[in-house]
Amino acid sequence: MTTMTAEATAQAVGLESVTKTYGAVRALDGITWSFPRGGFTAVMGPSGSGKSTFLHCASGLDRPTAGTVRIGGTDIGRLGEARRTRLRRERIGFVFQAFNLIPSMDVEQNITLPLRLGGIEADPAWLREIVARVGLADRLRHRPSELSGGQQQRAAVARALVTRPDVVFADEPTGALDPRTARDVLRLLREAADLTGQTIVLVTHDPAAAAWADSVLFLRAGRIVDELAAPSAAAVAARWDSL
Numbered sequence: 001m002t003t004m005t006a007e008a009t010a011q012a013v014g015l016e017s018v019t020k021t022y023g024a025v026r027a028l029d030g031i032t033w034s035f036p037r038g039g040f041t042a043v044m045g046p047s048g049s050g051k052s053t054f055l056h057c058a059s060g061l062d063r064p065t066a067g068t069v070r071i072g073g074t075d076i077g078r079l080g081e082a083r084r085t086r087l088r089r090e091r092i093g094f095v096f097q098a099f100n101l102i103p104s105m106d107v108e109q110n111i112t113l114p115l116r117l118g119g120i121e122a123d124p125a126w127l128r129e130i131v132a133r134v135g136l137a138d139r140l141r142h143r144p145s146e147l148s149g150g151q152q153q154r155a156a157v158a159r160a161l162v163t164r165p166d167v168v169f170a171d172e173p174t175g176a177l178d179p180r181t182a183r184d185v186l187r188l189l190r191e192a193a194d195l196t197g198q199t200i201v202l203v204t205h206d207p208a209a210a211a212w213a214d215s216v217l218f219l220r221a222g223r224i225v226d227e228l229a230a231p232s233a234a235a236v237a238a239r240w241d242s243l
């Protein structure tokens with residue numbers, strides 16, 4: 001039996017001395033950070049600072065070269081590939097810039113795909129709630145190609161939430177959207193933290209997007225060099241300029 005410390009159970013995701021190297025490149029250089037449950041954190045940094053690598057390692061999509069990643073107190077480095085995949089599917093939701101919906105499936109099939117992959121029946125009441133939240137109740141039989149970019153991303157957010165994950169990792173989810181549509185998607189992520197206690201980790205280049213978070217981490221050369229709590233877009237932009 002594993003005994004979890006109070007800190008491990010209060011944190012949704014914890015990184016301890018996480019390093020990732022590609023040959024001579026240190027994409028992550030000894031990162032230690034704890035994401036609290038139900039918190040919304042934005043991750044910013046210049047191109048090449050390690051944001052995507054950070055997201056991939058923190059979410060179990062990739063393995064660090066050294067260090068420990070815990071998701072809900074579980075050291076995922078100790079899990080075999082199959083158990084890691086299952087933990088990812090059950091406890092983590094992903095939203096990517098390119099939406100990544102399956103073109104041949106309709107909206108409902110796309111949204112419920114993570115459940116079907118896990119052999120789980122959709123809970124009709126929960127499905128109705130998230131479909132209503134993302135405003136796609138009248139689009140469930142449409143294919144992704146019949147939706148606007150904003151609608152596609154809202155479907156992707158619903159797909160990320162359908163398993164009631166502990167953590168949602170979003171990698172530039174508003175990068176392909178206009179500012180108004182981007183706000184709709186950011187509001188959904190904010191609601192996921194506020195209404196259902198999901199932990200949100202958002203990688204973004206956009207100070208206005210980062211301002212939806214509770215705090216912003218700044219990465220440079222694979223290290224966390226700053227944190228800004230209760231961010232405004234102006235404060236984020238100013239901090240960014242001083243990086």
Ligand SMILES: Nc1ncnc2c1ncn2[C@@H]1O[C@H](COP(=O)(O)OP(=O)(O)OP(=O)(O)O)[C@@H](O)[C@H]1O
Pocket residue numbers: 022025026027045046047048049050051052053054
């Ligand atoms: N698969 C890989 N093979 C080799 N080097 C890599 C690989 N992935 C990332 N890197 C290097 O690691 C460093 C961090 O890359 P990463 O993609 O994490 O940065 P980023 O902050 O997400 O950048 P961007 O904002 O441009 O997407 C860069 O120097 C990059 O060239």
